[in-house]
Amino acid sequence: MTTKPSFPADFLWGAATSAYQIEGSPLADGAGVSNWHRFAHRPGTIAHGDHGDTACDHYRRYEEDIQLMRELGLQAYRFSIAWHRIFPEGRGRLNPKGLDFYLRLADALNNAGIVPCATLHHWDWPAALDDQGGWAHRDSAQWFADYAHTLFRALDGRVKHWATLNEPWVIVHAGYIEGAHPPGVPAFAKAPHAAHNLLRGHALAVQAFRADGAGQIGLVVNLEPKFAASAKPEDQAALARSHAYMNRWFLDPVFLGGYPEEMADIFGADWPRFPEEDFKLIREPFDFLGINYYSRTVVRDEPANLPVRDARVRQRAEHTAMDWEVFPEGLKTCLTWVKQRYTTLPLYVTENGAAFADPPAVAGRVADPRRVAYLRDHLRAAHAALAEGVDLKGYFAWSLLDNFEWAHGYGKRFGLVRVDYPTGTRTPKDSARFYRRVIESRGAVL
Numbered sequence: 001m002t003t004k005p006s007f008p009a010d011f012l013w014g015a016a017t018s019a020y021q022i023e024g025s026p027l028a029d030g031a032g033v034s035n036w037h038r039f040a041h042r043p044g045t046i047a048h049g050d051h052g053d054t055a056c057d058h059y060r061r062y063e064e065d066i067q068l069m070r071e072l073g074l075q076a077y078r079f080s081i082a083w084h085r086i087f088p089e090g091r092g093r094l095n096p097k098g099l100d101f102y103l104r105l106a107d108a109l110n111n112a113g114i115v116p117c118a119t120l121h122h123w124d125w126p127a128a129l130d131d132q133g134g135w136a137h138r139d140s141a142q143w144f145a146d147y148a149h150t151l152f153r154a155l156d157g158r159v160k161h162w163a164t165l166n167e168p169w170v171i172v173h174a175g176y177i178e179g180a181h182p183p184g185v186p187a188f189a190k191a192p193h194a195a196h197n198l199l200r201g202h203a204l205a206v207q208a209f210r211a212d213g214a215g216q217i218g219l220v221v222n223l224e225p226k227f228a229a230s231a232k233p234e235d236q237a238a239l240a241r242s243h244a245y246m247n248r249w250f251l252d253p254v255f256l257g258g259y260p261e262e263m264a265d266i267f268g269a270d271w272p273r274f275p276e277e278d279f280k281l282i283r284e285p286f287d288f289l290g291i292n293y294y295s296r297t298v299v300r301d302e303p304a305n306l307p308v309r310d311a312r313v314r315q316r317a318e319h320t321a322m323d324w325e326v327f328p329e330g331l332k333t334c335l336t337w338v339k340q341r342y343t344t345l346p347l348y349v350t351e352n353g354a355a356f357a358d359p360p361a362v363a364g365r366v367a368d369p370r371r372v373a374y375l376r377d378h379l380r381a382a383h384a385a386l387a388e389g390v391d392l393k394g395y396f397a398w399s400l401l402d403n404f405e406w407a408h409g410y411g412k413r414f415g416l417v418r419v420d421y422p423t424g425t426r427t428p429k430d431s432a433r434f435y436r437r438v439i440e441s442r443g444a445v446l
């Protein structure tokens with residue numbers, strides 16, 4: 001490092017989590033059954049038979065966790081709201097006690113001087129809505145907008161930084177293409193409709209926010225730079241499909257007004273014609289884009305691998321416990337690509353981090369040098385993007401706590417803070433101490 005990086009004084013340093021991954025207490029205080037509660041209890045869906053019945057017990061230990069955030073020097077905390085606590089059946093009957101948890105959480109964060117950054121939907125929602133057709137049902141957009149509107153009013157004055165959806169691509173790919181997430185049954189023909197309704201719901205929620213919210217609202221997407229395994233035309237074509245499918249499917253409509261033409265090639269006869277007025281709605285302007293970055297993928301042509309007909313070519317490089325290649329420059333690639341192709345809106349890295357097989361705590365310490373190196377290299381890449389003029393406003397490490405990594409269960413540890421199960425004992429890792437120094441020095445220690 002020639003010159004020490006220096007991040008802007010108003011750069012927002014945080015850490016992120018999501019409701020089902022950390023809260024536990026899935027049915028407490030009148031909460032309804034969620035899609036993830038039901039799915040995780042279906043045998044064979046989650047590694048080791050894990051589920052979120054306890055998770056990090058954050059629903060009950062949130063004050064302790066806010067104290068941890070203060071010790072880490074966090075300026076902001078990104079969390080998600082569990083829809084099924086608010087509307088147990090998805091819509092209609094409001095559950096005040098469920099809402100109350102998020103009022104308490106927001107008040108405690110504000111009292112601690114930590115900016116609450118709420119995501120309205122991070123994959124968990126009332127199972128009843130899946131039973132009524134889920135995101136593939138056209139009315140799901142309005143269900144979401146009504147839920148969002150209720151939250152904007154209820155948390156008005158407490159939460160000023162909102163995101164509508166977390167990674168809609170994962171909801172569609174894992175839920176409707178792979179079947180690895182709820183609803184859990186591959187349904188290629190439904191996937192384009194689910195994606196479309198997620199985007200319509202996002203836009204309707206932004207419109208509701210304009211009418212009766214206060215602050216900033218944005219969308220959070222996962223991005224993964226794609227590279228071709230060779231210059232062969234079939235690998236170049238696979239690259240175009242893979243890139244469109246993962247990185248452009250949602251951003252092209254919200255910023256450019258239409259889907260990538262590769263989508264019709266990928267879905268063939270299952271690719272619908274959508275009403276023109278939908279695209280006008282989906283372009284509803286919002287205030288920031290959140291980017292979740294983990295890794296890149298090198299792809300080759302693979303005709304048998306439907307629907308994208310691509311396959312990953314594993315690289316000789318360091319990989320995380322998720323078998324994701326460690327590729328720090330990919331974070332800068334994502335940030336500059338969004339600025340160049342889509343928008344000069346403010347950007348946030350709303351998730352970045354790594355799972356490694358951390359050792360247990362010894363004398364109150366957890367040595368996680370590989371996570372320290374991962375954070376250092378990715379923060380350097382983020383700073384490089386800033387230096388090139390990207391309007392990067394903040395960075396949220398994934399995750400504050402080790403937690404329920406969806407179908408992988410608790411075996412994949414992404415936390416800056418170790419959680420020992422089932423006691424729930426929290427132990428800040430070396431990476432947490434490193435991150436605190438990064439925040440204090442505004443990046444000078446990188």
Ligand SMILES: OC[C@H]1NNC[C@@H](O)[C@@H]1O
Nearest residue numbers: 018167292351398405414
């Ligand atoms: O896989 C790590 C993270 N990726 N983005 C969404 C989060 O819920 C995941 O835990």
Ligand SMILES: [Ca+2]
Nearest residue numbers: 156212213214
């Ligand atoms: Ca208001």
